[in-house]
Amino acid sequence: MTNILEVQELNKTYEESTFGLQDITFSIPYGSIVGFIGENGAGKSTTMGSILGTLQKDSGTIKMFGEVMNAGDVHLKDDIGVVFDTMKLLGGLTVAKLERVFREIYSNWSKETYFQLIQLFSLPKNKKVSGFSRGMSMKLSIAVALSHGAKLLILDEATAGLDAGGREDVLDVLKTFVKDQDRSILMSSHISSDIEQIADQLIFIKGGRILLQASKDKILHTYGITQCDPIHYETIPNEIRVAKRGSSSFFDVLVSDKEKLPQALQSKPFTIDDVTLLLMRGERG
Ligand SMILES: Nc1ncnc2c1ncn2[C@@H]1O[C@H](COP(=O)(O)OP(=O)(O)OP(=O)(O)O)[C@@H](O)[C@H]1O
Numbered sequence: 372m373t374n375i376l377e378v379q380e381l382n383k384t385y386e387e388s389t390f391g392l393q394d395i396t397f398s399i400p401y402g403s404i405v406g407f408i409g410e411n412g413a414g415k416s417t418t419m420g421s422i423l424g425t426l427q428k429d430s431g432t433i434k435m436f437g438e439v440m441n442a443g444d445v446h447l448k449d450d451i452g453v454v455f456d457t458m459k460l461l462g463g464l465t466v467a468k469l470e471r472v473f474r475e476i477y478s479n480w481s482k483e484t485y486f487q488l489i490q491l492f493s494l495p496k497n498k499k500v501s502g503f504s505r506g507m508s509m510k511l512s513i514a515v516a517l518s519h520g521a522k523l524l525i526l527d528e529a530t531a532g533l534d535a536g537g538r539e540d541v542l543d544v545l546k547t548f549v550k551d552q553d554r555s556i557l558m559s560s561h562i563s564s565d566i567e568q569i570a571d572q573l574i575f576i577k578g579g580r581i582l583l584q585a586s587k588d589k590i591l592h593t594y595g596i597t598q599c600d601p602i603h604y605e606t607i608p609n610e611i612r613v614a615k616r617g618s619s620s621f622f623d624v625l626v627s628d629k630e631k632l633p634q635a636l637q638s639k640p641f642t643i644d645d646v647t648l649l650l651m652r653g654e655r656g
Pocket residue numbers: 385386387388390409410411412413414415416417418
């Protein structure tokens with residue numbers, strides 16, 4: 372078994388909204404961190420909620436740890452650690468008292484891991500959680516998600532609201548989490564530098580559809596972005612055109628293999644942010 376999660380042809384619509392996920396299909400191999408990238412309203416949280424079963428999907432198959440997930444599959448949920456940016460933990464309790472609650476909820480709870488993370492994240496043990504800042508609450512949610520023996524972490528904007536030091540601590544912990552190759556992470560983030568730093572696979576979503584899924588290394592080393600006028604654009608082989616953006620006289624073009632660009636065109640240095648903008652704001656090449 373090579374994939375920890377397989378999502379096949381997932382569709383989900385809402386009443387009172389024209390938005391819908393359209394045949395979302397992707398998989399997450401063991402030992403990988405997958406970055407889920409899309410603008411506000413692209414469908415990241417809807418996809419994650421449908422995977423977790425907190426939202427009811429219209430159709431599609433979700434396979435986790437080799438088993439097809441059905442509504443109410445609680446036994447699999449112990450194996451999933453979840454952090455959503457709107458998550459509320461029991462506010463009237465302290466970090467120390469919360470530990471006693473989670474100990475009862477999770478069969479594989481590790482008090483030791485929890486308090487190690489609380490210390491690493493510099494969270495106060497005896498202050499009520501309701502008095503925590505947004506960043507502190509996120510760190511606490513991450514500590515909980517990492518302390519119950521989960522094999523798959525689903526993190527929705529988990530680094531949002533963290534200061535630079537906090538982000539570094541969290542990213543280091545996440546890298547360690549997947550090190551043994553038997554656990555994986557699906558994480559969405561608006562901060563593409565975070566994703567660029569730790570993800571090995573990237574999934575780009577727009578308007579409920581996946582535009583591109585590829586390894587980060589492939590995107591950074593095989594893909595290319597070139598700038599050209601419409602005449603030169605026509606010389607780019609169709610099969611490598613991914614997206615284009617610009618005015619009628621000048622384009623930025625994302626191609627899937629820079630080696631196949633015509634000689635007159637060259638790829639410029641680029642970041643994952645540049646790729647994201649081209650895919651999100653541009654049109655299909
Ligand atoms: N309960 C709901 N009822 C109706 N429409 C909804 C509901 N929840 C989300 N939507 C719509 O679904 C679309 C996708 O929302 P979703 O939260 O999945 O996007 P997202 O990529 O996670 O965005 P963000 O980055 O802003 O969190 C949006 O147009 C949103 O308005």
